[in-house]
Amino acid sequence: xxxxxxxxxxxxxxxxVLLDISYSMHCGPRINVPGAEGGGATLPVRVQGQxxxxxxxxxxxxxxxxxxTTKPNEPIDIRDNKFDGRLRSExxxxxxxxxxxxxxxxxxxxNIRSQSNQRCDQLYHLQLYKTLTSEDIxxxxxxxxxxxxxxxxxxxxxLSCAVIGSDVTLTWNNTNSPGTEVTNHTLRIYNAQSxxxxxxxxxxxxxxxxxxxxxxxxxxxxxxxxxxYTRQNMIRLGLASVxxxxxxxxxxxxxxGMKIEM
Numbered sequence: 516x517x518x519x520x521x522x523x524x525x526x527x528x529x530x531x532v533l534l535d536i537s538y539s540m541h542c543g544p545r546i547n548v549p550g551a552e553g554g555g556a557t558l559p560v561r562v563q564g565q566x567x568x569x570x571x572x573x574x575x576x577x578x579x580x581x582x583x584t585t586k587p588n589e590p591i592d593i594r595d596n597k598f599d600g601r602l603r604s605e606x607x608x609x610x611x612x613x614x615x616x617x618x619x620x621x622x623x624x625x626n627i628r629s630q631s632n633q634r635c636d637q638l639y640h641l642q643l644y645k646t647l648t649s650e651d652i653x654x655x656x657x658x659x660x661x662x663x664x665x666x667x668x669x670x671x672x673x674l675s676c677a678v679i680g681s682d683v684t685l686t687w688n689n690t691n692s693p694g695t696e697v698t699n700h701t702l703r704i705y706n707a708q709s710x711x712x713x714x715x716x717x718x719x720x721x722x723x724x725x726x727x728x729x730x731x732x733x734x735x736x737x738x739x740x741x742x743x744y745t746r747q748n749m750i751r752l753g754l755a756s757v758x759x760x761x762x763x764x765x766x767x768x769x770x771x772g773m774k775i776e777m
Contacts, residue, residue, distance in 0.1 A: 542627060542635035549720035550643050555613040557605065558639045562627055569608045570626040585610055615643055644719045645680050652717050652726040653677045658704065660732060667708055668732030674702040676715035676726075688714040688725075 542562050550556035560569060571583040582595035583602055591604035603611040608627075612619060623639040645651070658672025676685050677700065687702045694705040695713075702713060716725040 540635045542625075542637040545638040545640055548639050548641045550612075550615050550619075550641060551646050551721050552615055552617065552643050554615055554721075555611060556615060556641060557609055557611045558623055558625065558641070560605075560607055560609045560625060560627060560637070562629070562635065562637075565630045566608045567628045567630050567632070569610070569628070571610055572624045572626065573621055583610065612641075617643060619643070644682065644721045647678070647680070647683070647717050647719060647722045647724040649724050649726045651678050651680065652715055652724060654715055654726055654728045656728065656730065658730060660730075661706070669706045669708065670704050670730055671706055672704055674704065674713055674715075674728055676700045676702070676717075678717045680717075680719060683717050683719050686716050686718075688716065 546559065546561075548556050548558060558571075560566060566587050568584055568586045570581055571585065572579050572581050574580070580595060582593070582598055584592040584594070585604040585608045587608045588606055589604065591602055591610075593599060593602055598612075601613050603613070605611060610625070620641055620643055623641060625637045625639070626634060627637060628634050653676070655675040655677070656672070658670050658674070661669045661671065674687075676687065678685065685700045687697050694707045696703050702715075704713075712727050712729045714725050714727045716723060
């Protein structure tokens with residue numbers, strides 16, 4: 516068999532697989548699969564009956580790419596070398612991808628063939644998310660303190676929580692204490708005790724993180740942000756230093772010029 520015949524045979528097999536997919540019934544609704552960059556994600560096969568094989572297809576630059584085939588309890592057949600070392604077949608034919616990058620996001624199709632040669636196709640939406648940390652959470656304080664003679668220090672005002680990212684939900688803890696209520700991402704405090712701590716928790720489909728705000732009875736803390744503001748302070752300090760150096764240089768040049776004229 517010549518090389519031309521081999522190439523034709525491979526192309527024909529891919530064409531038949533894609534043709535089968537185009538005429539397959541849907542196995543069920545699309546499955547959303549979350550993943551983390553650098554991590555792994557599994558595209559699950561959920562059908563009744565015994566699975567014979569699964570052909571995995573992704574749209575690549577507008578064309579369908581049949582990049583792998585899985586069979587229950589058998590090694591995976593990888594057809595696209597850009598997935599080498601990053602794919603694994605599970606015992607039921609499900610597909611696991613590892614070392615995920617943003618380029619792996621997208622819509623995948625699994626053409627599932629049963630032992631009776633019946634086919635259906637299952638769609639998956641693989642989407643990557645950031646693994647949240649406490650440094651991603653910014654809490655803005657806008658409160659006033661009330662101090663009484665020989666009495667407790669109380670707090671009135673708002674704490675706002677913010678996170679940059681997609682599909683992130685925010686919740687406040689200690690909101691069941693007297694004198695607090697939540698509106699959207701803002702915690703409103705009415706005459707609360709200063710020793711109470713408040714925690715904002717951020718969640719996305721793959722992770723969660725929290726940051727705690729403690730408000731001491733100190734008026735310096737009535738308006739500030741709790742979060743990653745160290746870099747901003749360093750930038751401000753650097754700019755101030757540059758301005759001071761330039762100003763000193765101009766003053767020295769001015770006096771030097773006056774000395775020459777004298």
